Amino acid sequence: MRPILEVKDLSVSFDVFGGEVQAIRGVNFTVNEGEAVAIVGESGSGKSVTAQTVMRLIATPPGRIKNGSIMFNGRDLLSLSEKEMRKVRGNEIGMIFQDPMTSLNPTMTIGSQITEGLVKHQKLSHSAAKTRAIELLKMVGIPNPEVRLKQYPHNFSGGMRQRVMIAIALACNPALLIADEPTTALDVTIQAQIMELMKDLQKQMNTSIILITHDLGVVADVCDRVIVMYAGQVVETGTIKEIFRNPQHPYTKGLLKSLPRLNQSKDEPLIPIHGTPPDLIKPPQGCGFCSRCEDAMRICATEAPEVTTISETQMVRCWLQDPRAAKGAGMGKEESA
Amino acid sequence: MSDNFVEVQGLRKFFNVGNNRILKAVNDISFSIKQGETLGLVGESGCGKSTAGRTIIRLYEPTAGSVTVDGVEVTKLSKSKMKAQRRNMQMIFQDPFASLNPRMTILDIIGEALDIHGLAGSRAERKRRVEELLELVGLNAEHASRFPHEFSGGQRQRIGITRALAVEPKFIICDEPISALDVSIQAQVINLLMDLQKKMDLTYLFVAHDLSMVKYMSDRVAVMYLGKIVEIAKSEDLYANPQHPYTTALLSAIPVPDIEDEGRKERIVLQGDLPSPINPPSGCPFRTRCPAATERCAQEAPELRETRPGHLAACHYA
Ligand SMILES: Nc1ncnc2c1ncn2[C@@H]1O[C@H](COP(=O)(O)OP(=O)(O)OP(=O)(O)O)[C@@H](O)[C@H]1O
Ligand SMILES: Nc1ncnc2c1ncn2[C@@H]1O[C@H](COP(=O)(O)OP(=O)(O)OP(=O)(O)O)[C@@H](O)[C@H]1O
Ligand SMILES: [Mg+2]
Numbered sequence A: 001m002r003p004i005l006e007v008k009d010l011s012v013s014f015d016v017f018g019g020e021v022q023a024i025r026g027v028n029f030t031v032n033e034g035e036a037v038a039i040v041g042e043s044g045s046g047k048s049v050t051a052q053t054v055m056r057l058i059a060t061p062p063g064r065i066k067n068g069s070i071m072f073n074g075r076d077l078l079s080l081s082e083k084e085m086r087k088v089r090g091n092e093i094g095m096i097f098q099d100p101m102t103s104l105n106p107t108m109t110i111g112s113q114i115t116e117g118l119v120k121h122q123k124l125s126h127s128a129a130k131t132r133a134i135e136l137l138k139m140v141g142i143p144n145p146e147v148r149l150k151q152y153p154h155n156f157s158g159g160m161r162q163r164v165m166i167a168i169a170l171a172c173n174p175a176l177l178i179a180d181e182p183t184t185a186l187d188v189t190i191q192a193q194i195m196e197l198m199k200d201l202q203k204q205m206n207t208s209i210i211l212i213t214h215d216l217g218v219v220a221d222v223c224d225r226v227i228v229m230y231a232g233q234v235v236e237t238g239t240i241k242e243i244f245r246n247p248q249h250p251y252t253k254g255l256l257k258s259l260p261r262l263n264q265s266k267d268e269p270l271i272p273i274h275g276t277p278p279d280l281i282k283p284p285q286g287c288g289f290c291s292r293c294e295d296a297m298r299i300c301a302t303e304a305p306e307v308t309t310i311s312e313t314q315m316v317r318c319w320l321q322d323p324r325a326a327k328g329a330g331m332g333k334e335e336s337a
Numbered sequence B: 001m002s003d004n005f006v007e008v009q010g011l012r013k014f015f016n017v018g019n020n021r022i023l024k025a026v027n028d029i030s031f032s033i034k035q036g037e038t039l040g041l042v043g044e045s046g047c048g049k050s051t052a053g054r055t056i057i058r059l060y061e062p063t064a065g066s067v068t069v070d071g072v073e074v075t076k077l078s079k080s081k082m083k084a085q086r087r088n089m090q091m092i093f094q095d096p097f098a099s100l101n102p103r104m105t106i107l108d109i110i111g112e113a114l115d116i117h118g119l120a121g122s123r124a125e126r127k128r129r130v131e132e133l134l135e136l137v138g139l140n141a142e143h144a145s146r147f148p149h150e151f152s153g154g155q156r157q158r159i160g161i162t163r164a165l166a167v168e169p170k171f172i173i174c175d176e177p178i179s180a181l182d183v184s185i186q187a188q189v190i191n192l193l194m195d196l197q198k199k200m201d202l203t204y205l206f207v208a209h210d211l212s213m214v215k216y217m218s219d220r221v222a223v224m225y226l227g228k229i230v231e232i233a234k235s236e237d238l239y240a241n242p243q244h245p246y247t248t249a250l251l252s253a254i255p256v257p258d259i260e261d262e263g264r265k266e267r268i269v270l271q272g273d274l275p276s277p278i279n280p281p282s283g284c285p286f287r288t289r290c291p292a293a294t295e296r297c298a299q300e301a302p303e304l305r306e307t308r309p310g311h312l313a314a315c316h317y318a
């Protein structure tokens, strides 16, 4: 497996009125060729900021990339000029945004929005671009593409607009597709269409996918690996099997336990995670999850946990799994108050 | 009189959307709910769930049909009598952020509900009652003096629930009470709703699109499609033996948050989108997306009829 994207020690902050929002703090992850990787995590944990930083779409100011590198096919995206980066966005990395309603141009026909990039970046003739656009709309399951090309976004339903977004993102056969909550605003039946489409792409074109989502059902269905984010950090990564069968981080465990199983009886209450995530203007000194963690130890409040390797593919940032803490050395579970 | 606490008969809500076009958001639905029971209401976005809820509580005037709650036919009440009746029936809204006035303290937001129905005597009594209610939903008395923006999403939804509970209603319509919340806090709100139901013998109409949550919450579930109820049954029965092809597709599309164990059901991917409620298909509303539609489905609208004991479905072939 060849890595296509390697994000190292990435930190991004936003300077706002109240101070510096440390949106992501030392994020590390890899995406391999042909692999679908999920990023899950609490609202505000930094999923979208991570994706937008990879695409270099963070507005600076207020945003600021403080540290790190983003190697994509051998080049550090953070060192590219804006002009070079535009080529990467049009050709090599496609992105689907969280909100399909605001990311299409309401004054341009669907056709011109799809062909724009093909003409500009792939240097196709207008008629070749149109043929390709029809092909793409067919591929994402839009009937009568010849007619639909001439229409505007408001003539399309939410699900169809999302499929158009996917068609635009795929127009140039990107090696990597980043999809930020592509189905959150959609219904289960439309969501099912989009998920099938993503799986087809991965199989047929060997596209690598980063899928940001709240929905662990979608993750289990589409992805090979999972990255769990909490308060601006990656707190656990693993294959879907490892994450669903053998989660190590208390947040990951809590997330899985808080969902009802389809056969759960009404008399069995759900298990929520109490409390709220920390304020990222004053991120806690220790572990970000400490205040909500039922198994927190003394050290969790004062020192940030480092990465512990569980297997070749699974890693966790938690003192409970850290061999130094587990061995005792005065850091064991708190005996008294 | 039946033992049904809520009885909805032939309810219709049409909107005039200009140019003589009529949008049939809710088109002849009937169902009942027993006291202390939860009826789940599911279906695609735009199928009419919220409109049904709003019409039942008469935030919208019905175009036709009747709604009876606790023996009172609310659809016949005058505006002023209706205001008093609202004490019995409350609604919890989808968006915990938009539904609370940002300039009011929690004390005033909840106190206002008490004032409307003359339930608070003195100021001190009003305050005591609000604090009591806050504690009931797992917040504390000190929260009363704060403003909505000082709370997390889950806490704000608790405040919305507190406001609904303040007037001691017997029937609550929960319109997607957890969709705007993080997965990790959805469970808090659901546990709270179920707890309160037990304590106060509340009757719920629970609107949601998360089908596993609906199954967990509800005693019975109604499935809506394009303004109509296409299937209604006990929740275990609906999930185990769906009779309508739309329900079957809907259930097969639930992404299960677990990795594949062998023998998982094949997903049925429906083609196309929900048709327009301004121009619905002839015959069966689902026929344009139904994998099993025939000539008959285009000509004849199927009635909602009992296809198994206690299990109704509107399909010629169920
Ligand atoms: N332009 C901005 N200015 C200031 N703060 C920002 C900005 N964009 C993001 N943030 C902050 O960065 C943090 C991470 O936000 P991000 O959008 O990445 O969250 P997310 O994980 O995608 O959440 P969600 O699931 O709600 O989409 C949040 O605390 C957010 O408030
Ligand atoms: N005040 C209104 N005026 C005109 N049309 C309306 C109005 N309210 C709702 N509608 C229409 O009625 C139909 C049903 O809407 P409703 O909000 O009840 O759907 P829903 O099932 O609650 O959907 P969702 O799951 O997206 O909340 C839609 O086509 C909607 O556009
Ligand atoms: Mg986001």
Ligand SMILES: [Mg+2]
Pocket: B049, B050, B051
């Ligand atoms: Mg609604």
